[in-house]
Amino acid sequence: MHRRRRTALVLTAAIAAAAPLLTACGNDAHPGAAAVVGGQRITVSQLDERVGEVRAAQRAAVQDEAQYQQAIARTGTLTRDTLQTMLLDRVLHRAAQDAGVTVSRKEIQAMRSGLEQQAGGAKALERTWLQQYGIPPQRLDENLRLQLEAQKLAEKLGTDTGRPEFWKALSDASKDLNIDLNPRYGTWDVQKSSRADAKTPWVRDVTAAQTQQGM
Template identity: 75%
Template structure:
C-alpha cells in the first residue's frame, strides 16, 4: 500500500489535493459512472461536484489569483484522490459492517470537538482538513466517521491501520463489493484497496490555462 493511501486513514500526513480530470477518447465502458461499488454508481457528475466543492473552498481560503494557481498546480491529484476516497469510504464502511461496527453521531461530534480544540476552533479544523486531506468543510463530518470506523475496525481486529490485518479486511470488503472503476480513472487494486493508474495510451490529461479540468 502506497504510504499516501495509508495516511488518509491514520491522519499523520497531508495528501495531495486538486487535479485535472483524466479524459479519454474512445469507447467508454462506464457511461456516466466514475466507479461502481456494490452495484451502486459513483457518477462522474458526483465526482466532479465533490472536486468543485474543494476547489471553491480553496478559492475562498486563497483569494489571491497567483497563490490560488500555485495551489492548483501543486496539488495535482484531487480528482483521482477524491475518487479513491469516495470508493475507500464505501469499502471501509462495508468492512466495518462485516465486523458489526457502528459509529454514532455523538461519537463524531465528540471527535470533532476534540479536534477543534486542538485546531483553535471550527474554522481552524476545516482549514486544516482542506489543506491536509483535500476534504471540503461540507464533508468533514463524513470523513470523521471514516476515521472512527477505521479506528474501531483496527481495534476489533487487534491491530492498527498500518498493519496487514487491517488492509486484509478492506481487501475482503473490496471483493464483496466488486469495485469497478471507469478505466479513465485507473483501476481498483483489490489486494491493496487502492486506486491505481492504468497504463492506457488513449488516456490523457487536459487542463485549461486557468487550471480548471475539462473533458475531451
C-alpha cells in the same frame, strides 16, 4: 488506547490489500461511471460535483487569483484523490457493517472537538483539512467518520491496521462490493499497495494528532 491511536496509521496500506479485487472497467460497460461499487455507480458528474466543492472552498478561502491558482497547483490530482476517498469510504463502511461496527454522531463530534482544540478553532481545522488534504468543510465530519470506522474495526478484530486480519476484512468488503474503477482515473498497483497516484496523507496526520493529544 495505544492500539486505538495507531489503528489508522497504515490505512493506506490496508486498503491496498483490496487491490487485487479492484478491477478496471471500460466506459462501454459502464458509460458515465467513474466507478461501480456494489452495483451502484459513482458517476462522473457526482465525482465532478465533489471536486467542485473543494474548488469552491479553495476559492472562498483565498484573497486573490494568484493564491487560488497556487491552491489549484497544489491539488493537481484532486479528481483522482477525491475518487480514492469516495471508494475508501465505501469499502471501510462495508467492512465495518460486516463486523457490526457503528460510529455515532457523538463520537464524531468528540473527535472533531479534540482536533479543533489542537488546530486553534473550528475555522482553523477546516482550513487545515482543505489546504492539506483537499477536504472541504461540508465533508469534514464524513472524513472523521472514516477515521473512526477504521479504528473501531481494527479494535473489533483485535488487531490494528498494520495486521493481516484488518487487511483481509477490507479485501473481503472490496470483493463483496465488486468495485470496478474506470481506467481514466488510474489503476490499482499491488506492488505499491495503492492506486498508482493515490495518497491519503490525512490518515497519518490525524493519527499523529491523536497520539499527541493522548500524551
